[in-house]
Amino acid sequence: MKASELRQKSIENLEQSILDLREEQFKLRMKKASAQLSTTHDLGRVRRDIARAKTILREKQGNE
Secondary structure, three states: OOHHHHHOOOHHHHHHHHHHHHHHHHHHHHHHHOOOOOOOHHHHHHHHHHHHHHHHHHHHHHHO
């Protein structure tokens, strides 16, 4: 997910995106633990997406 896409979202949508990404991260961790995950780079991608969304959320909350 690109930062420009996240900047267009409202605070509520960003919070929902973070929850969705955390759920995806959990599912990927469970797949990795059971040796069903073939694309381990997805874990890093999701982690970075969460950080990116949290950063933009923090910026928006600071401006209000």
